[in-house]
Amino acid sequence: MESQTVSLPMDAERQIAHTDRFWQSYRRGLPVVEVVTLEHHRLPQVECDVVILGGTLGIVIGCALQRRGWRVAVIERSHLRGRAQEWNLSRAELEPLRQNDLLTEAELETAIASEYNPARIGFYGGSELWVRDILNIGIDPVVLLHTLKEKFLSAGGHLCEVTEFKHLAIHPNGVAVQTDSQAKPRSAPLTGRLLLDAMGHFSPIARQARRGASPDGICWVVGGCAHGIPNCPHGDLFYTFSPCTGATQDFWEAFPARDGRTTYLFRYGDLSRPDHTFAQMIADYTQALPGYQQVAGDRIKLHRLLMGFFPSFRDSPWRSPWPRVVPVGDSSGLQSPLSFGGFGAMVRHLPRLTDGIHDALHLDYLGRDDVRALVPYQPNISITWLFQQVMCRQPQMVNRLLDLAFTQMASLGEPVYRPFLQDALQWQGLTQTMVRMAIADAPMILRIAAELGIPNLLDWFGHYVHLGRYTFLANYCSPGFEFHWQRQEQSWRYGAGLDSVASP
Ligand SMILES: Cc1cc2nc3c(=O)[nH]c(=O)nc-3n(C[C@H](O)[C@H](O)[C@H](O)COP(=O)(O)OP(=O)(O)OC[C@H]3O[C@@H](n4cnc5c(N)ncnc54)[C@H](O)[C@@H]3O)c2cc1C
Structure with a gap:
């Protein structure tokens, strides 16, 4: 299962060089033109x-x-x-x-183009959770x-x-x-x-x-679609199979696709990582892919290669x-x-x-x-900022922490983990999960909290209070007819994760 035996598409080198050039110029700061x-x-x-x-x-x-x-x-x-x-x-x-x-x-x-079930969530050294009808x-x-x-x-x-x-x-x-x-x-x-x-x-x-303004967080992703990986009806939504050995933890996703199997490797970080290159990340991806998918590298033929990065801003959405x-x-x-x-x-x-x-x-x-009013604040999205910070600042803890979080969510059931996995986090599920996590492993939670520092925790707590407030208002305030009142009511519903998507 040698890395170099995974075959890449013809124009891979050009694509990687192009993305690396763009990433480096973005990292240095793209010019702000008054458009x-x-x-x-x-x-x-x-x-x-x-x-x-x-x-x-x-x-x-x-x-x-x-x-x-x-x-x-x-x-x-x-x-x-x-x-x-x-x-x-x-x-x-x-x-x-x-x-x-x-x-x-x-x-x-x-x-x-494709449909599969079930999907796996699992973290190195921990247990696995199997879910249905999410990203499938x-x-x-x-x-x-x-x-x-x-x-x-x-x-x-x-x-x-x-x-x-x-x-x-x-x-x-x-x-x-x-x-x-x-x-x-x-x-x-x-x-x-x-x-x-x-x-x-x-x-x-x-x-x-x-x-x-520079982004506060980055998620880098590389991956693609390959022939040669045996057909497997299930997927991975959020998966790690190795400990964190460097400055970032590797996360994986895998799905059956129309023309092969899609796999992604993604990492969280920020602009302070000048050492990140897509060339290196692709090399890591091709090296780990055979072991991940349990197939010899020379059988894997990547016919599509994708790579990119997602900047995210703490102060979002922009108004x-x-x-x-x-x-x-x-x-x-x-x-x-x-x-x-x-x-x-x-x-x-x-x-x-x-x-x-x-x-x-x-x-x-x-x-x-x-x-x-058409682009509202969403506390249930802003609250996930702290999780992004943990991913990028404390990668050594991530496997243990995520395993603890998903074990607790799994024991609370689908109404708790489904909204989280569909980016529609809800106050009640979050509160129950946090309480259980604190009871199950208080020393780890305290250590993470101490490393994140008071400003980050206060910022998070503010969003948490707003999430509770939005949940109350979404449940107990009836929709009105005036333009701004309707927008407000929608923002409570979406910001509390109580729009229809979270229901199975
Ligand atoms: C590897 C990868 C996997 C993904 N997987 C998923 C997934 O499974 N599920 C999911 O929901 N999302 C996924 N996404 C995210 C999804 O692709 C994006 O959220 C989506 O493409 C965003 O669309 P957009 O139109 O907002 O922005 P973009 O896709 O960036 O499109 C912007 C458009 O604007 C055009 N444009 C830019 N500048 C100008 C200009 N100056 N003048 C005119 N036009 C311009 C561009 O040509 C482009 O068409 C994935 C992304 C990547 C990179």
Whole structure:
């Protein structure tokens, strides 16, 4: 099972070098370019209701808004085409795509590339937990995006591919978007009433809004899809099979895919890790993969290689300093800093976002405070910050700690571990788990708490109190009809993990 015998795709070296160059430039700090400016004069005319920058998840919300009768334009730097690697989530999480009339049952089934059960969670030296119907559906992004794109175009949507966003001017009555297109040079800016930033983690608009702040945490991931690994009906959601020997703990995921088996290696850290390179991480991955999957290395043929990193900010989601601008998808920072389920997070928030944006357009509530209400604080996501900190600061403790946490969650049952695994952590389950953990291994919990320090613990405790408050309000306050009151009610529900996704 030698490392070099795992065969990599043809262009692997180029891909690794490219990602390493981008990572190093990101680590040093990407420049903050002023891409958004405020103008005081009115636009003579406004062409559409919503302009969406970035087509990957942009087309999902674009189609949903188009279905509500709004004129939508999508600007995509490249061709609007999903990546080859599947997005995993559960069937229940896909419901918003059907309910919002984006896909028919048959179209949804066509987009499902794989389905498996059960999945394993386990940590080195500990016990294993087997779960069902969590991250067990693989959606083919190529099929999904192609279907949505065709529907969008046939319903009269305006799509500009191979067109790069350059500048956004915000006027009192709309936005004007300047682009650069090799395909179709356009001198006049595209105008709309509202702008959605769906340009992902490295959006220049998000960078300007955050004033170039550095991320507080990073999750690096490498992996891909391989032939040659024997067909195995189960998957791994969160798995370690080795102790931490260096500065980071290795975590693994594995899923059956349409054309082989997908495996990922991921690690948590931050920008203070200049020694991280994707070349080294790929070498570690190919070395460990044969042992992990119990197959000789020379039988494994990786036909797709994926790598990337997910920056996360403690202060998330970013709240627009401007009127008429709403971040969606990875750009917003609404997703968990622990998982890389950005597609799942977007689909989960789709009903909330679609209703909110629809109401905002309908009522012409597009001022700064109005658009901020569409991207709410979520204590159940912010609270996971401390867990991210433990992963990156105390990797030696992680296996023991996670084993303890999941053993307690397993004994409390599915209503506790399911929301956690679906990034919809709930106050009651969290409280029960923490109490049990403290009883089961108080010395370890105290040691971790001491190493994290008072500021981190106070910050965490603040989110914990808000999580309790949001849970109470989501349960006992009835929804109202006024725009801001409705947004508030939704933010309590989502922020407390009490939206529908967590129910089996
Ligand atoms: C290895 C890996 C595995 C993953 N697995 C899962 C999974 O199993 N489940 C899950 O839910 N999620 C998963 N994700 C996360 C998921 O891929 C992302 O959350 C999702 O792609 C985010 O979409 P986005 O549109 O917000 O951002 P992006 O995917 O980054 O897309 C941004 C879009 O904006 C365009 N763009 C950027 N700049 C400009 C510009 N200047 N002008 C115009 N267009 C621009 C880009 O071309 C791109 O199309 C995974 C990610 C990776 C890397």
